[in-house]
Amino acid sequence: MNSKPSKDLGINSGAYVLHALSDSENAQFESLLAESEETRAEVTELADTAVELGLSVAPVDPPASLRARILDKVATTPQLAPLTPADAAAPREQHEIERPVGLAEERARRRWYSRPMTTLAAAAAAVALVFGGGVAVNAVIEGQHASETASQITRIQAAADYQRSTVPVSTGGTATLIWSETMKRAAIIVQGVDRLPGGKTYELWYIDAEGATPAGTFDANGSMQSVMLTGDMKAGDTVGVTVEPAGGSKTPTTKPVAVVATA
Amino acid sequence: MLPVVPRELDDVDGSAATLSTEDLLQRVATGDREAFAQLYDRTAPRVFGLVKRLLWDHSQSEEVTQEVFLEIWQTATRYDTSKGGAIAWMLTMTHRRAVDRVRASQASRNRDTRIGIRDFPTDFDSVAESVEVRIESERVKEAMMRLTELQRQAVELAYFGGYSHSEVAAMLSVPIGTVKTRLRDGMIRLRDELGVAS
Numbered sequence: 100m101n102s103k104p105s106k107d108l109g110i111n112s113g114a115y116v117l118h119a120l121s122d123s124e125n126a127q128f129e130s131l132l133a134e135s136e137e138t139r140a141e142v143t144e145l146a147d148t149a150v151e152l153g154l155s156v157a158p159v160d161p162p163a164s165l166r167a168r169i170l171d172k173v174a175t176t177p178q179l180a181p182l183t184p185a186d187a188a189a190p191r192e193q194h195e196i197e198r199p200v201g202l203a204e205e206r207a208r209r210r211w212y213s214r215p216m217t218t219l220a221a222a223a224a225a226v227a228l229v230f231g232g233g234v235a236v237n238a239v240i241e242g243q244h245a246s247e248t249a250s251q252i253t254r255i256q257a258a259a260d261y262q263r264s265t266v267p268v269s270t271g272g273t274a275t276l277i278w279s280e281t282m283k284r285a286a287i288i289v290q291g292v293d294r295l296p297g298g299k300t301y302e303l304w305y306i307d308a309e310g311a312t313p314a315g316t317f318d319a320n321g322s323m324q325s326v327m328l329t330g331d332m333k334a335g336d337t338v339g340v341t342v343e344p345a346g347g348s349k350t351p352t353t354k355p356v357a358v359v360a361t362a
Numbered sequence: 363m364l365p366v367v368p369r370e371l372d373d374v375d376g377s378a379a380t381l382s383t384e385d386l387l388q389r390v391a392t393g394d395r396e397a398f399a400q401l402y403d404r405t406a407p408r409v410f411g412l413v414k415r416l417l418w419d420h421s422q423s424e425e426v427t428q429e430v431f432l433e434i435w436q437t438a439t440r441y442d443t444s445k446g447g448a449i450a451w452m453l454t455m456t457h458r459r460a461v462d463r464v465r466a467s468q469a470s471r472n473r474d475t476r477i478g479i480r481d482f483p484t485d486f487d488s489v490a491e492s493v494e495v496r497i498e499s500e501r502v503k504e505a506m507m508r509l510t511e512l513q514r515q516a517v518e519l520a521y522f523g524g525y526s527h528s529e530v531a532a533m534l535s536v537p538i539g540t541v542k543t544r545l546r547d548g549m550i551r552l553r554d555e556l557g558v559a560s
Binding site for chain 1: 427437503
C-alpha cells in the first residue's frame with residue numbers, strides 16, 4: 100500500500116506530523132527528511148493537513164490577564180537573530196538560480212530544513228550550524244564564530260536605547276535597521292530582497308554631512324537575513340544600501356535602494 | 363553624499379487591520395511589539411483553544427499558551443513565507459508544545475487520572491469518548507468520516523489526545539507498526555479529502 104521510498108522510516112510520516120513519535124524516532128525521521136525529497140513533499144502536505152485539524156477546534160478566548168502577562172514578558176525577551184537556514188542546508192552555488200526547482204519541492208525543502216526550534220538551546224546550536232554552513236554575511240562576520248554574530252544582534256536588541264526602523268527597498272522587499280547609539284552598533288535585517296546578478300553586491304553605508312562611509316557588503320537571496328554593519332555608528336547617522344560591483348566600493352556609485360534615518 | 367530617496371515610507375506602517383497574518387508576523391520579526399500584540403489578539407483564541415483541547419487543565423493551558431507566544435516572539439525572525447502560512451506555522455508549534463506538556467510526566471499522570479485511563483486497553487471506550495472531539499468544521503468532520511474506524515481513532519487519539527504512537531497502540535491493542543501505518547494512511551486520506559496540496 101505504501102509508496103516505495105517510505106518503506107521503513109517513511110512510514111513514520113503520519114506519526115511525525117502528529118507529534119506522536121518518540122524523541123529518537125523523531126531525530127531519525129528528520130535525517131530521512133534531509134535526504135528524501137519525496138518524504139519532504141509528503142510531510143509538508145500532511146503537516147498542512149494536521150493544521151486543518153487544529154483549525155477545526157473551536158477557538159477559546161484566553162483571559163485578559165494572560166495577554167498582559169505575555170506582552171510584559173515579551174518586552175524583556177530578546178529575539179533570536181534572523182537566519183537563513185535554507186542556505187546552510189544547501190550551500191549556494193553559482194548556477195542555483197537557473198536550476199529549475201518545482202515550487203512545492205522548493206517550499207518543502209525550505210520548510211523542513213528550518214523547522215521551528217523547540218528550545219533556545221536548540222536554536223543556538225542551529226545558529227552555529229547555519230553560520231558554519233556559509234550564509235552570506237559581510238566581511239566583519241566572516242571568520243567569526245556564529246553565535247557571536249547572533250549575540251551581537253541580541254545585545255543590540257537588549258540595549259536600553261535599542262531602536263528600529265523599517266523602510267521599503269526600492270527594488271522590492273524591506274530593510275529593517277536596528278541600532279543602539281550607546282553601543283555604536285547597528286544591524287540590518289532584509290526580507291524579500293532580490294539576489295543580485297553575479298559581479299554585484301549590496302553595500303551598506305553610514306552617511307553623515309561629510310558623506311558616506313562603507314559599512315560592509317552582503318548578498319541577498321530573497322529570504323530573511325541579518326547583517327551587522329561594520330565600523331562605529333555615530334548618533335544621527337543615516338544608513339544607506341546601494342548596489343555595487345562585487346567586493347564593494349569606497350564611495351557609492353549608484354543611487355541607494357534603501358535609506359534609513361536614525362535621527 | 364547620497365541623494366535622498368523619496369519618502370514613500372508611510373505605507374510601511376499601514377493600518378494593521380489590512381495586514382495579513384504573515385505581514386504581522388514579519389513585523390514581529392523586526393522587534394515590533396505592537397505588531398505582536400495585534401498578532402496575539404488575532405490568533406490567541408485559536409492557540410488557546412487548541413492547547414485546551416489537548417491539556418484540559420486551564421492553568422496549564424495558559425502556561426503553554428504563554429510558552430507558545432514567547433516562542434513565536436523569539437523565532438518570528440526565522441519565519442518566512444516559504445514555510446507556509448503564518449497560522450500553519452503557529453498552530454504546528456502550538457500542537458508540538460501542547461504535546462510536550464502532555465508528555466511531561468506530571469501532566470500526563472494528572473490527565474490520565476482525570477480521564478480515567480490508567481488501564482489503557484480496558485478503558486478505551488471512555489477515552490474514545492473524551493477524546494471524541496466536537497469538531498466544529500463540517501468540512502473536517504466529513505473528511506474524518508471517510509477514514510476507516512481504526513484510522514480515525516488513531517488520528518484523533520494522536521492529534522486531539524496528544525498520545526504517542528505507543529500509547530495509541532496500547533489503547534487500541536494493536537502493534538505499534540500498525541498504528542504508524544494507520545496514522546500515515548489516515549493522514550493521507552484526510553489530505554486527499556480536504557484537498558490539501560503544497
